[in-house]
Amino acid sequence: MTGPATPPALLLLLQAAAAAYAVAFLVALRRPRLARWPLLAGVALQLGWSLWRGLLLRFFPLTGKAESFAAAALATGLVALVAFRASRAYLLPLLLVMGAALAAALAFPQALRWPPPIMRTLWYPTHVPLSFLAYGAWTAAAAAGLAWFTDREPGWLALIDRLALWGFVLWSLSMICGGVWGVVAWGAWFLWDPKVVWSVILWFNAATFLHLRLTPSLQQRPWVRPALALAGFALLLVAYVGTSFFFGKGSHAFG
Amino acid sequence: MPSASPPGGRLAWLRSQGLGVICGYGTVLLLAVGSVVMALTREGASAGIGQDDLTGFFLRPSPAHLWLYLLVPLVALYALNTTLATLDNVRRRWRAGQRAPSAYAVAVLHAAFLVALAAHAVAGFLSVDGGTTVLASSWQPLPGFGEARLAGVEVDRLPGGMPEEVRATLEVRRPDGSRERAVVGYDRPLSAGWGARLALLQDEGRAAVARFSSGADHCALAEGQRCLVGGDPVELLALSAVPGTPDPAALVRASGPDGRVVERWVMRGGLLMLRNARPLSLDTVIPAEPAVLLRVRQTPGVPWALAAAVLLTLGTALLWRRLGPRRPGDAPQD
Numbered sequence: 001m002t003g004p005a006t007p008p009a010l011l012l013l014l015q016a017a018a019a020a021y022a023v024a025f026l027v028a029l030r031r032p033r034l035a036r037w038p039l040l041a042g043v044a045l046q047l048g049w050s051l052w053r054g055l056l057l058r059f060f061p062l063t064g065k066a067e068s069f070a071a072a073a074l075a076t077g078l079v080a081l082v083a084f085r086a087s088r089a090y091l092l093p094l095l096l097v098m099g100a101a102l103a104a105a106l107a108f109p110q111a112l113r114w115p116p117p118i119m120r121t122l123w124y125p126t127h128v129p130l131s132f133l134a135y136g137a138w139t140a141a142a143a144a145g146l147a148w149f150t151d152r153e154p155g156w157l158a159l160i161d162r163l164a165l166w167g168f169v170l171w172s173l174s175m176i177c178g179g180v181w182g183v184v185a186w187g188a189w190f191l192w193d194p195k196v197v198w199s200v201i202l203w204f205n206a207a208t209f210l211h212l213r214l215t216p217s218l219q220q221r222p223w224v225r226p227a228l229a230l231a232g233f234a235l236l237l238v239a240y241v242g243t244s245f246f247f248g249k250g251s252h253a254f255g
Numbered sequence: 256m257p258s259a260s261p262p263g264g265r266l267a268w269l270r271s272q273g274l275g276v277i278c279g280y281g282t283v284l285l286l287a288v289g290s291v292v293m294a295l296t297r298e299g300a301s302a303g304i305g306q307d308d309l310t311g312f313f314l315r316p317s318p319a320h321l322w323l324y325l326l327v328p329l330v331a332l333y334a335l336n337t338t339l340a341t342l343d344n345v346r347r348r349w350r351a352g353q354r355a356p357s358a359y360a361v362a363v364l365h366a367a368f369l370v371a372l373a374a375h376a377v378a379g380f381l382s383v384d385g386g387t388t389v390l391a392s393s394w395q396p397l398p399g400f401g402e403a404r405l406a407g408v409e410v411d412r413l414p415g416g417m418p419e420e421v422r423a424t425l426e427v428r429r430p431d432g433s434r435e436r437a438v439v440g441y442d443r444p445l446s447a448g449w450g451a452r453l454a455l456l457q458d459e460g461r462a463a464v465a466r467f468s469s470g471a472d473h474c475a476l477a478e479g480q481r482c483l484v485g486g487d488p489v490e491l492l493a494l495s496a497v498p499g500t501p502d503p504a505a506l507v508r509a510s511g512p513d514g515r516v517v518e519r520w521v522m523r524g525g526l527l528m529l530r531n532a533r534p535l536s537l538d539t540v541i542p543a544e545p546a547v548l549l550r551v552r553q554t555p556g557v558p559w560a561l562a563a564a565v566l567l568t569l570g571t572a573l574l575w576r577r578l579g580p581r582r583p584g585d586a587p588q589d
Contacts, residue, residue: 002415117418121442169571176564184442187453187552188307188382189560190375197290201283207368208279215272235283247294 003112004056010049011110014070017045018102021077025095033086039095043077046070056112060125063115069105071132072240073098079136083163089147090140090156097139123181130174131199135236137167138206142233145226157222160229161213168206175203194247198239205235270339278333285329289322307556309379334372341365360573367566374563378556385551387457390425391464391544393475393482398551399452400445401429406436408459408545421459423547439549450557454549462546463494465505469535477546484509485533492518494540505537 020042028035049070053061061067080094115124141163148156178199179189190196209228218224268274293301300319304311312320345362353359385398390405397403403425411419421440428434439445445454462477467489474482474489481490493506502523510530511517521527527535 002417004414114413114415114417114419117420117441120420123442165574169574172567172571176567179560179564181442183450183453183554183557183560184444185455186306187444187455187550187554188378189557190307190378192293192301192304192306192308194290194294197286197293201286201290204279204282204286208276208283211272211276211279215276217273218276235287238287243290247290 003114006056006110006112007052010052011106013045013049013052014102014106014110017042017049017073018099018106020045021073021095021098021102025092025099028088028091028095032088032091035086035091035095036081036084039077039080039084042098043074043081046074046077050074053112057114059115059120060128061112062125062128063113063119064111065108066105066110069101069108071129072135073101073105075129075132075136076101076139077136079133079140079163079166083137083140083159085144085147085159087147089150090143093143093146094140097143118185121181121184123177123184127174127177127181130170130177134167134170134174134202135240137163137170138202138229138232138236141167141229145229148226149223152222154222157225160225161210164206164209164229164232168203168210171199171203171206175199194243195239198235198243202232202235202239205232270336270343272340274336275333275340278329278336281329282326282333285322285326289326292319292322306384307375307378307382309376330372334369337365337368357573357576360570363566363573364570367563367570370559370566371563374556374559376556377559378554381553381555383553385553387479387548387550388454389462389477389479389546389548390423391462391475391477391480391546393464393480394428395480395482397427397445397454397549399553400427400447400454400551403427403445403454405545405547408547410459418459421456421547423456423459439547445549448558449561451553451555453552453554453557455552456547457550458548460546461543463503464541464544464546465491465494466538466541467507467535468538469529469533475541477544484529484535485531487530489529489535495520497522503540505540507535509535 020038024035024038024042027038050061050067053067057063062071076094076098080091080098085091141160144156144159144163147153148160182189182191182196190200209225209232212218212225212228293304296302296317296319300315300317301311303315312323341362345359348358388395388397390397390403392404394402394404406424406426408424409422411421413419423439425437425439425445426434427437427445437445439454439456441456444456446452464475464477466473466475467482467484469484472484474484476482476489476491478491478493481488483489487510490508491505492508494503495506497504500522504520504522506518507521507527508516508518509527512528512530512532514530519527521535521537523537523539525537529535
């Protein structure tokens, strides 16, 4: 036995969350201001799903592909709630990303699996959620970038800058926790492993992005930050999905 | 932040924001190329480059490592740019009378970045893998820690048998003669020097142990372990069943009577002559005794990385005022 029995109702909870996000998408098409409530319902359902799995596993429930993609959707949903803007151009891409992540989560096996002993450390449930919240912040920054390209309102630039800063801070703290875990588990905080290298890439990208606003030669080119926020989302996809599926087996491979 | 409009001077460009941005995105590009190249050459030019190693790129130079050879000077330039810009920024803020710690948040983050780069260099060039050591009830050399032996193992298991937590109690005899007891487990290594020396638990289980004696000297060895008998090393290479007898035979590596290293099979009750005609006898073989497998690493970069982590945490904490969810002039709503 590799894990405890999986109650069938768990899957229903995740499906209900997906339905709530679908409703949020439809509402955002007509009345973006009201999309906050189905979004909140979806996030609450997903939190319930995670909590239930955690209680069954007696640990932080993030050991497989389904849990990972669900966590990506949940983190993006949490950021979308905190940085909510009643704008179609901002909400629709965010909800699309969440829907895609949740569809992936539903497509993978739902069986509960015990985490291996090396995951049973404080550094795991700090490193991983901080990473996903940073992903969520950068995804929202990219959505704000898309929104800027639709109406050129300077307010989007302020939101992009702040979400990029949130992402940078969360990612930095995540790398610290991951680094400490790497030392106590493998004897090194850095490994020539695709996921770790791409984590460093994301950190450099975020750190450099934060300096763009202050670069004199770029101040007359407001499109640069929205465009690079979108490029940052592409890097995020490579770091999160690409390294797990296309770079061979690494220390961060999904279970 | 680096100076937005650097004052005159021929070298002012070295601390400019623009150069920092170019170095930052250049680093992103080269690391991205490197990740792909390393994945494609894992069985070739990049074979043997593991963990945080940097020496492998230079001991076995290859065109496949061009990205790293370009990255090193680029990062050096990045570090110089960051250093000069940070010094300039701190000097200007201090002269302007800014005394709040939060005014120096970015300078602290830049310092963290510089220390982290130093940590990578130290770790990449100076880390040493000390191999693995099996610890059972007998004293064994544990490189960097002196000698150690296993005093006991507790394993909490999940339904189905998977270990949930392992607590291995070690007795450690330091090179200075001091003794201590330490508990190691997964994610709980034996460490010294702020993490500069680590012994990491790799596995736990049971191992067959052969007990040898030579005059007043005794030692008990699992496969792969060694001990000193009369000042000379004796290593147990293997234990193997012998048809027709209940006891396994031990393959031993040691210095023979003429001082040359020999490998010989020894049966229970049998003798192997060591240097100075000292006899070594195999007294008994215990079929299964608790044992742990430890991997030893010299990691001098860890204290540097810890310093970088502390600075990075401090810098991000000082940024908290800038993280509010909403500000005047923020994004529009439909």
